[in-house]
Amino acid sequence: MVSRVDAVLEINGLRKTYRSAFKGPHRAVDGLDMRVEQGQIHGFLGPNGSGKTTTLRTLLGLVRPNSGRMTLLGREVPSALPEVAGHIGAIVEAPRFFGNFSGRRTLRILARAGGVRRARVEEVLELVGLRDRAGDRVKTYSLGMKQRLAVASALLKAPRLLILDEPANGLDPAGIREMRDLMRGLVEHGTTVVLSSHILGEVQQICDSVTIISRGRRVAHGAVDSVLRAQDKGEFLIRVADHERAAQTLRHAGFQITTERDHLMARGVADPAIITETLAAHKMWISELTPQRPDLESVFLQLTGTVPEPGVTRQVGESAAAFGHGAK
Numbered sequence: 001m002v003s004r005v006d007a008v009l010e011i012n013g014l015r016k017t018y019r020s021a022f023k024g025p026h027r028a029v030d031g032l033d034m035r036v037e038q039g040q041i042h043g044f045l046g047p048n049g050s051g052k053t054t055t056l057r058t059l060l061g062l063v064r065p066n067s068g069r070m071t072l073l074g075r076e077v078p079s080a081l082p083e084v085a086g087h088i089g090a091i092v093e094a095p096r097f098f099g100n101f102s103g104r105r106t107l108r109i110l111a112r113a114g115g116v117r118r119a120r121v122e123e124v125l126e127l128v129g130l131r132d133r134a135g136d137r138v139k140t141y142s143l144g145m146k147q148r149l150a151v152a153s154a155l156l157k158a159p160r161l162l163i164l165d166e167p168a169n170g171l172d173p174a175g176i177r178e179m180r181d182l183m184r185g186l187v188e189h190g191t192t193v194v195l196s197s198h199i200l201g202e203v204q205q206i207c208d209s210v211t212i213i214s215r216g217r218r219v220a221h222g223a224v225d226s227v228l229r230a231q232d233k234g235e236f237l238i239r240v241a242d243h244e245r246a247a248q249t250l251r252h253a254g255f256q257i258t259t260e261r262d263h264l265m266a267r268g269v270a271d272p273a274i275i276t277e278t279l280a281a282h283k284m285w286i287s288e289l290t291p292q293r294p295d296l297e298s299v300f301l302q303l304t305g306t307v308p309e310p311g312v313t314r315q316v317g318e319s320a321a322a323f324g325h326g327a328k
């Protein structure tokens with residue numbers, strides 16, 4: 001029996017080194033910690049080659065780790081995988097479907113093979129929004145519909161935890177939106193979803209919490225809001241008529257100010273009211289004072305060191321080690 005626990009997925013100190021005769025050892029996962037709580041959509045984020053797929057495959061018993069401890073639904077894996085596998089749906093590789101079969105027929109075959117009752121096929125078709133196209137051949141499906149079919153196949157067992165590796169890969173914005181709605185619907189039905197991604201835009205809107213990794217190590221984690229807040233540098237955009245004089249006044253008052261063409265930027269501002277007061281005391285009136293909140297994309301780029309640098313072409317898998325070992 002699988003116990004009910006708060007953490008549905010927990011990883012401590014996971015390491016995996018690939019050994020290749022040609023390239024020598026390569027540390028793909030380097031002491032990774034991760035925790036996913038029940039009832040969430042959790043984004044597992046990192047640049048290409050940062051170790052996401054290796055981690056997910058290790059959890060599912062497809063890759064043997066060098067060291068570390070992992071639990072799924074509160075049970076230690078890989079040893080307890082036979083008991084928990086029935087409660088976990090996973091897509092870690094793009095599934096290949098037979099193009100001449102319909103979506104419904106595909107799912108019926110999978111249901112029979114997995115000992116799942118036939119009526120469940122109609123339920124998952126409904127859940128993923130494929131009911132109306134279920135009788136059509138898979139080869140006529142768009143990429144987004146094939147992704148839905150893949151998710152439907154992973155949902156046949158009514159899993160408590162659904163693990164999706166790069167579900168938004170190759171989807172256009174409409175497809176990404178559909179995928180997002182689908183995930184939300186699943187969580188409302190009690191499923192916890194872990195999705196890996198190197199595309200940040202949609203993740204910020206869809207995920208409740210995230211783990212951000214770089215070079216096989218965790219560099220940030222927690223609720224999306226708190227990850228964003230931790231990176232908030234207290235920046236404010238200021239518009240004021242005489243911005244050279246305003247810059248001087250604010251610097252004199254101890255603010256860090258940079259001047260842009262038509263505005264000022266202040267950093268490290270704890271209380272923006274003091275900016276207003278300082279300038280008003282010198283008869284300068286602010287027309288705009290806007291907090292510059294970081295989005296997940298910029299936080300991700302900073303933390304993983306993938307912000308493009310002029311003249312430097314970063315190679316795949318070459319995320320910076322700047323946050324190296326200390327950042328947990």
Ligand SMILES: Nc1ncnc2c1ncn2[C@@H]1O[C@H](COP(=O)(O)OP(=O)(O)OP(=O)(O)O)[C@@H](O)[C@H]1O
Pocket residue numbers: 018019020026027028046047048049050051052053054055198317
């Ligand atoms: N079977 C393997 N043998 C050797 N090296 C591997 C193997 N699988 C992955 N790697 C290497 O391990 C590192 C991590 O790869 P992994 O696929 O886990 O990253 P990822 O974050 O999922 O990347 P992507 O976003 O590109 O899928 C990469 O440098 C990759 O080249």
